[in-house]
Amino acid sequence: MTGIPASERAIDPRRIDEMIExxxxxxxxxxxxxxxLVYSNEWSVAQEQVAAWMAAAGLDVETDAVGNVWGWRRxxxxxxxxxxxxxxxxxxxxxxxxxxxxxxxxxxxxxxxxQRFGAPRRTLGVVSLCEEEASRFARTNFWGSxxxxxxxxxxxxxxxxxxxxxxxxxxxxxxxxxxxLIPTAKRDDIGAFIELHIEQGPLLEAAGLPVGxxxxxxxxxxxxxxVRGEANHAGTTPMDLRKDPMAGAAEIISGVIDTxxxxxxxxxxxVGRMTVEPNGRAVVPERVGFTVDARHPEAxxxxxxxxxxESRWHEVASRRGLELTVRVDSDRPPCPxxxxxxxxxxxxxxxxxxxxxxxxSGAVHDAMQFAAICPVAMLFVRSKAGISHSPAExxxxxxxxxxxxxxxxALHRIAY
Amino acid sequence: MTGIPASERAIDPRRIDEMIExxxxxxxxxxxxxxxLVYSNEWSVAQEQVAAWMAAAGLDVETDAVGNVWGWRRxxxxxxxxxxxxxxxxxxxxxxxxxxxxxxxxxxxxxxxxQRFGAPRRTLGVVSLCEEEASRFARTNFWGSxxxxxxxxxxxxxxxxxxxxxxxxxxxxxxxxxxxLIPTAKRDDIGAFIELHIEQGPLLEAAGLPVGxxxxxxxxxxxxxxVRGEANHAGTTPMDLRKDPMAGAAEIISGVIDTxxxxxxxxxxxVGRMTVEPNGRAVVPERVGFTVDARHPEAxxxxxxxxxxESRWHEVASRRGLELTVRVDSDRPPCPxxxxxxxxxxxxxxxxxxxxxxxxSGAVHDAMQFAAICPVAMLFVRSKAGISHSPAExxxxxxxxxxxxxxxxALHRIAY
Numbered sequence: 001m002t003g004i005p006a007s008e009r010a011i012d013p014r015r016i017d018e019m020i021e022x023x024x025x026x027x028x029x030x031x032x033x034x035x036x037l038v039y040s041n042e043w044s045v046a047q048e049q050v051a052a053w054m055a056a057a058g059l060d061v062e063t064d065a066v067g068n069v070w071g072w073r074r075x076x077x078x079x080x081x082x083x084x085x086x087x088x089x090x091x092x093x094x095x096x097x098x099x100x101x102x103x104x105x106x107x108x109x110x111x112x113x114x115q116r117f118g119a120p121r122r123t124l125g126v127v128s129l130c131e132e133e134a135s136r137f138a139r140t141n142f143w144g145s146x147x148x149x150x151x152x153x154x155x156x157x158x159x160x161x162x163x164x165x166x167x168x169x170x171x172x173x174x175x176x177x178x179x180x181l182i183p184t185a186k187r188d189d190i191g192a193f194i195e196l197h198i199e200q201g202p203l204l205e206a207a208g209l210p211v212g213x214x215x216x217x218x219x220x221x222x223x224x225x226x227v228r229g230e231a232n233h234a235g236t237t238p239m240d241l242r243k244d245p246m247a248g249a250a251e252i253i254s255g256v257i258d259t260x261x262x263x264x265x266x267x268x269x270x271v272g273r274m275t276v277e278p279n280g281r282a283v284v285p286e287r288v289g290f291t292v293d294a295r296h297p298e299a300x301x302x303x304x305x306x307x308x309x310e311s312r313w314h315e316v317a318s319r320r321g322l323e324l325t326v327r328v329d330s331d332r333p334p335c336p337x338x339x340x341x342x343x344x345x346x347x348x349x350x351x352x353x354x355x356x357x358x359x360x361s362g363a364v365h366d367a368m369q370f371a372a373i374c375p376v377a378m379l380f381v382r383s384k385a386g387i388s389h390s391p392a393e394x395x396x397x398x399x400x401x402x403x404x405x406x407x408x409x410a411l412h413r414i415a416y
Numbered sequence: 417m418t419g420i421p422a423s424e425r426a427i428d429p430r431r432i433d434e435m436i437e438x439x440x441x442x443x444x445x446x447x448x449x450x451x452x453l454v455y456s457n458e459w460s461v462a463q464e465q466v467a468a469w470m471a472a473a474g475l476d477v478e479t480d481a482v483g484n485v486w487g488w489r490r491x492x493x494x495x496x497x498x499x500x501x502x503x504x505x506x507x508x509x510x511x512x513x514x515x516x517x518x519x520x521x522x523x524x525x526x527x528x529x530x531q532r533f534g535a536p537r538r539t540l541g542v543v544s545l546c547e548e549e550a551s552r553f554a555r556t557n558f559w560g561s562x563x564x565x566x567x568x569x570x571x572x573x574x575x576x577x578x579x580x581x582x583x584x585x586x587x588x589x590x591x592x593x594x595x596x597l598i599p600t601a602k603r604d605d606i607g608a609f610i611e612l613h614i615e616q617g618p619l620l621e622a623a624g625l626p627v628g629x630x631x632x633x634x635x636x637x638x639x640x641x642x643v644r645g646e647a648n649h650a651g652t653t654p655m656d657l658r659k660d661p662m663a664g665a666a667e668i669i670s671g672v673i674d675t676x677x678x679x680x681x682x683x684x685x686x687v688g689r690m691t692v693e694p695n696g697r698a699v700v701p702e703r704v705g706f707t708v709d710a711r712h713p714e715a716x717x718x719x720x721x722x723x724x725x726e727s728r729w730h731e732v733a734s735r736r737g738l739e740l741t742v743r744v745d746s747d748r749p750p751c752p753x754x755x756x757x758x759x760x761x762x763x764x765x766x767x768x769x770x771x772x773x774x775x776x777s778g779a780v781h782d783a784m785q786f787a788a789i790c791p792v793a794m795l796f797v798r799s800k801a802g803i804s805h806s807p808a809e810x811x812x813x814x815x816x817x818x819x820x821x822x823x824x825x826a827l828h829r830i831a832y
Contacts, residue, residue, distance in 0.1 A: 201652025218651055222697060233804055234686035234709045235634055235778035236617025239677045241802075246687045247673045253666035261655045270650035271662045272699045276690045281638060281707040281745075283688045283805060291697045293650045329697075362651035386657075388649055389699060 003412055006351055010112045010408040013401045019104040020096060020400070022049060029093035033391025034100075036090040038131035038143065039067070039171040046088050050103060050128040057111040059126065065181035066147040066172070067130040071107070073114055075123035075415065080191025080374070082415045084109065084407060085127035087144060087366060092135045095393025101381065101400055102196040103128045109408035113416070120415040122191070129366055136162050136171075139329065143168075145369035150186035157182065192341060192414065193370035196379040196407050198395050200363050202386030210399040211356040211406055213345045214378035218266070218362050219302045219334035220295040225252070225313060228323040231278060231286035242284055246276070248322045249288040255312040256292055260305065266360060267305050269294045297334045297360040335368045338375030341414070345379055348409035354402045379403055379410075419828055422767055426528045426824040429817045435520040436512060436816070438465060445509035449807025450516075452506040454547040454559065455483070455587040462504050466519060466544040473527040475542065481597035482563040482588070483546040487523070489530055491539035491831065496607025496790070498536075498831045500525065500823060501543035503560060503782060508551045511809025517797065517816055518612045519544045525824035529832070536831040538607070548782055552578050552587075555745065559584075561785035566602035573598065608757060608830065609786035612795045612823050614811050616779050618802030626815040627772040627822055629761045630794035634682070634778050635718045635750035636711040641668070641729060644739040647694060647702035658700055662692070664738045665704040671728040672708055676721065682776060683721050685710040713750045713776040751784045754791030757830070761795055764825035770818045795819055795826075 004010045026046035027036030036043050047069050054061045054071030062070040072081070086102025106126045113120070129144030137143070137160050146152050157169040157179040169179040204212050229243035253271045260269035274290040294309055296302035310326075317324035342358070349356045359380065367376040381403035384394040420426050442462035443452030452459050463485050470477045470487030478486040488497070502518025522542040529536070545560030553559070553576050562568050573585040573595040585595040620628050645659035669687045676685035690706040710725055712718035726742075733740035758774070765772045775796065783792040797819035800810040 199652065200649045202657055203652075203654075220651065231806065232802065233616045233779055234688060235636065235684060235711050235780065236615065236619075236804070237684070237778075237802060238619075238681045239673075239684055240681070241618055244673065244686075246669060246690075250666040250669035250673070250687075253662060254670055257655075257660065257663045257666070265654045265656070268651060268653070268655055270660075270698070270700055271666075272650060272692070272701055273695045273697050274662075274690060274692050276688070279689045280805075281689050282686070282709055284686055285688055293698055295651050362653075363649055364651065386648065386653060388652070389696075390647065 004409055006353065009405060010116065011108055011401050011404045013397055015108045016104055016400050016404055017397050019053065019107065020100065023088065023100050024096040027090065030391050032096065033093040034090045034096045035093040036088065037092060037136040038089045039175045043089060044175055047128060050088065053107055054126060057107065058114055059110070064147070064185040065177060066144055066185050067175065067177055068144045068148065068185065069128045071126040073110055073120060073124040075120045077121045079122060080189055081123035081125045082192045082411060083125035083127055083190050084194045084196070084411065085129065086195050086197055087129040087132035089131050089133050090135065091133055091389045093391050094389050095391055097198045097393055097395045098200065098388055099132060101198055101395060105196045105400065105404035105407050108404050109411055112408055113412055117416055122415040124411060124415050132366055137168055138163060142366060142369050145366040147182055147185035148187050149369050149372045151369065151372065152182055190374045193367055193374055193376045194341060194379065194407065194410065195365055195367040196381065196403050197365055198388060199380040199383045200386070200388035201383065203359060204380060204382035205384065205386065207357055209355050209357055210382050210402040211349060211354050212359040212380035213342055213349065213356055214361045214380055215337050215342055215358050216297045216360045217335040217364060217368050217378070218295045218297045218360060219299060219332055220293065220330065220364065221306055221328060222330040223292040224289065224327040224329055225292060226287060226289045226325045227317060228287050232284040234282040234284060237284060243321050244284050245288040245322055246285050248316055248320045249290060251316050252313045253290065255316065256309045259308045259312065260294065263305060266362060267296050267301065268362060269309065295362055299334055302334065332364065332368065335371045337377040341375055341377035344410045344413045345377060345406060348413060349406045352405045352409055354406050379407055420825055422769065425821060426532065427524055427817050427820045428528070429813055431524045432520055432816050432820055433813050435469065435523065436516065439504065439516050440512040443506065446807050448512065449509040450506045450512045451509040452504065453508060453552040454505045455591050459505060460591055463544060466504065469523055470542060473523065474530055475526070480563070480601040481593060482560055482601050483591065483593055484560045484564065484601065485544045487542040489526055489536060489540040491536045493537045495538060496605055497539040497541045498608045498827060499541035499543055499606050500610045500827065501545065502611050502613055503545040503548035505547050505549050506551065507549050507805045509807050510805050511807055513614045513809055513811045514616065514804055515548060517614055517811060521612045521816065521820035521823050524820050525827055528824055529828055533828070533832055538831040540827060540831050545782055553584055554579060558782060558785045561782040563598055563601035564603050565785050565788045567785065567788065568598055606790045609783060609790055609792045610757060610795065610823065610826065611781055611783040612797065612819050613781055614804060615796040615799045616802070616804035617799065619775060620796060620798040621800065621802065623773055625771050625773055626798050626818040627765060627770050628775040628796035629758055629765065629772055630777045630796055631753050631758055631774050632713045632776045633751040633781060633784050634711045634713045634776060635715060635748055636709065636746065636780065637722055637744060638746040639708040640705065640743040640745055641708060642703060642705045642741045643733060644703050648700040650698040650700060653700060659737050660700050661704040661738055662701050664732055664736045665706060667732050668729045669706065671732065672725045675724045675728065676710065679721060682778060683712045683717065684778060685725065711778055715750055718750065748780065748784065751787045753793040757791055757793035760826045760829045761793060761822060764829060765822045768821050768825055770822050795823055
C-alpha cells in the first residue's frame with residue numbers, strides 16, 4: 001500500500017498541542033507541573049479524557065481490570081495487534097510530558113492513519129497505562145504493564161500500601177475496580193509494542209537531534225544497604241573506639257560512585273536516598289541506610305559493575321567492623337529492542353527526514369515489561385536540559401511532532 | 417574544722433539508691449529508661465520531688481523564674497555560695513543517670529554534711545536545673561543554666577518551638593511560669609559551681625577507675641552544611657555530566673572523619689544527622705544537608721582541626737562544582753576547671769581512697785555555662801561501656817557512691 005509522501009506530514013501539530021495542554025490541567029501543579037497519582041480523582045478524569053479521545057477517533061474503547069484504557073482499530077487480517085502508548089500517572093510533582101506525550105502521540109498517529117488510510121491490515125491499539133512511576137506506591141511501579149503481562153503476584157494489591165496510607169486494593173475499590181479481577185487484565189493478543197517517551201536525559205540535546213531510536217533499555221539492579229555500628233556520644237567516644245556507620249557509608253558511597261565514573265559511559269551508579277538513626281547532631285549514628293542504583297545496558301559490563309560494588313561494600317564493612325545487610329529491590333537484565341521494529345522506526349525517520357540517532361535507554365520503561373510477551377521498541381524525543389521528574393521538564397512541540405510523525409510512519413509500515 | 421575520717425563514709429549508699437530509683441519512675445521508659453522532657457508533667461512532678469527532699473534535709477527551697485529548684489544551707493560567714501547540682505531533664509528516651517545522678521549526689525552530700533557538721537562557713541547550694549538536653553527544644557540546651565548566667569536573649573522563649581509544637585513561652589505558661597520574669601533568674605550570689613555527672617564515655621571503664629576529675633571541658637563547633645548540585649534521573653544522566661551533592665557530601669564526610677582520626681585523641685569529629693532532597697531511589701539528589709560536630713579541649717588544636725575541616729569542604733565543593741553553604745550553630749572555646757576546685761576534689765578523692773584520674777570532658781555540660789559567672793569544676797563517674805543517651809545507660813551504685821563521697825569531702829574542704 002502506498003505510504004505517506006515524504007513531502008507531507010501525517011501529524012497535525014495542533015492535535016499534539018491541544019491534547020498535551022488538556023491533560024496538563026488534570027492534576028496541574030504550579031505553572032508547568034503535574035501531580036497525577038494513580039487512582040486519584042485527577043488521574044480518573046484524565047483517563048476518561050483519553051477514552052473520550054479514543055472514541056472520537058473511532059476506536060473501540062476498553063478499560064481493563066486495573067484501569068488501563070485501550071483503543072482498538074481492528075485490522076482486516078486479524079492476528080495479534082500492534083500496540084503503542086505509555087502511561088499518564090506522574091511524579092509528585094512531575095512534568096506534563098513524562099508518559100503523557102507517548103499516549104498523545106499514539107492517539108494522534110493512530111487517528112491520523114485512520115483518517116488517511118482507513119482500516120489497517122493488522123489491528124492497531126493505543127494504550128494509556130494506569131501506573132508507571134511508583135510515585136504513590138513506593139515499590140509498585142509498572143502496575144499497569146505488569147497486569148498486562150500477568151506479572152502481578154496474588155494478593156500484591158493487599159500488601160502494597162500507598163504513601164498516603166491505604167492499600168492498593170482499597171484505592172482500586174475507591175475508583176470502582178475489583179482487585180480480584182486483576183488476572184483478567186493479562187493479554188495474549190499483542191504482537192508488538194512501541195513506546196514513544198521523552199528522553200529524560202541530555203544526550204539528544206547534546207547531539208542536536210529531536211529523536212532517538214532505542215536499541216536497548218538498560219539493565220539495572222537497585223539495592224537497599226544498611227550499615228550498622230554503635231551509637232555513641234559525639235564528644236566522649238574517641239575516634240579509635242568508634243564503630244561509625246556514617247564513616248562506612250561515606251566510604252561505600254564514594255567508592256561506588258567513583259567505580260561507575262572510572263568505568264565510563266554508559267555505566268551509572270546513584271545513591272539517591274538515605275536515612276540515619278538516630279539522626280542526632282551530637283550522636284555517632286547507630287544505623288545508616290541508603291539506596292544504590294547501578295545500571296549498564298551491556299549484560300557483561302553490568303555484572304562487572306555490580307561485582308565491583310558488592311566487593312567494595314563488603315570490604316569496607318568488614319575492615320571497619322560494621323554490620324552490613326544488603327537487600328535487592330529490583331533486578332533486570334538489559335532489554336534489547338526488536339530489530340525489525342527498530343528498522344521500521346529507522347526507515348520511518350529517514351522517510352520523514354527527521355534527524356535521529358540510535359541509542360540506549362538509561363531509564364526503565366513500560367516497554368521493558370511488555371518485552372516478556374512480545375517484541376518491543378522505543379522512540380525517544382529530546383528533553384530540554386535532560387530534566388524530568390520535575391515541573392521544569394520540557395519538550396518542544398516541534399520535537400514532539402517529529403516523534404509522532406516517525407511513530408505514525410512506522411505504524412503504517414508495520415500494520416498497513 | 418575536723419574533717420571526715422578516712423576510715424568512715426560520709427555518704428549512705430541507700431540514700432543514693434532510693435533517690436535514683438524514685439526519680440526513675442517519673443517518665444519511666446521501658447525497664448531502665450527515662451523520657452522526662454522539660455516542662456512536661458513528669459518533669460514537674462520530679463522537680464517537686466527534688467524540692468521535697470531539699471526541704472526534708474533542712475534546706476531553704478526556692479524555685480526561680482525558669483523552674484530551676486534551689487536548696488540552700490546558709491553559711492555562717494555570708495558571701496557567695498558554693499553550689500553543686502545538675503539537671504533532671506532527659507533525652508527522649510535517655511537513661512536514669514544522665515543529670516539525675518548529679519542532683520542526687522549533691523542532695524546526699526549536702527544532707528550528710530548538714531547532719532554531721534551543721535551549718536557551713538560558706539553557704540552551700542544544691543540545684544536541680546530545668547533543662548540541659550535540647551531534647552524538647554532542638555536548639556535550646558542549657559535553658560536552666562543560661563537563665564542563671566543571664567545568657568537567654570530577649571524574646572528567645574517566643575522564638576523557640578518544641579518538637580511537639582508549642583513555643584517555649586507557651587509551655588512555660590502551662591506549668592505556671594511567666595517568661596517575662598526570665599531575667600530575674602540571673603544570679604550574682606554564686607562563688608563556685610561543682611557538677612557531678614556520669615562520664616557518658618568509655619575512658620574511666622578502660623582505665624578501671626570509678627571517678628574522674630575534669631580539668632577541662634572540650635571546646636567545640638557545630639556546623640550545618642548544605643551541598644547543592646543538580647537533581648537528575650539516575651538512569652539517563654551520564655556520570656560525567658552530573659553535579660551530584662551526594663558524591664560531594666560523602667567525600668567531605670570521609671575527609672573530616674579521617675582528619676580527626678589522624679589528629680588522634682582527643683580530637684573528635686562526628687556527622688550524626690543528614691537530610692537528602694528529594695531522597696528518591698532513582699534520582700541524583702539536588703541537596704544533601706548534614707551536621708559536622710568537631711571537638712578538641714586545646715584551643716590551638718581545635719583551631720587546627722576546624723581549619724582543616726573548612727579547607728577540606730571548600731576544596732571538595734569547588735572541585736566538584738557544587739554550591740556549599742555553611743552555618744555555625746554552636747561555637748565554644750575549651751572551658752578550663754578552676755585549679756583550686758580541682759585540687760579540692762583531688763584532695764578529697766585521695767582522703768577517701770577513691771581511685772581516680774584527671775581527664776577532660778568531651779561532652780558539654782551546664783558547668784560550662786556557670787563558668788561565665790564563677791569558678792567551676794566537674795567530677796565524672798564511670799559509665800558502663802560508655803553508653804549514654806539511651807535506656808542502656810548504666811552506672812553502678814558503688815561508683816555513684818564513690819563519686820558522691822568525693823563530692824561531699826570536697827564540699828567540706830571548701831565550705832566548712
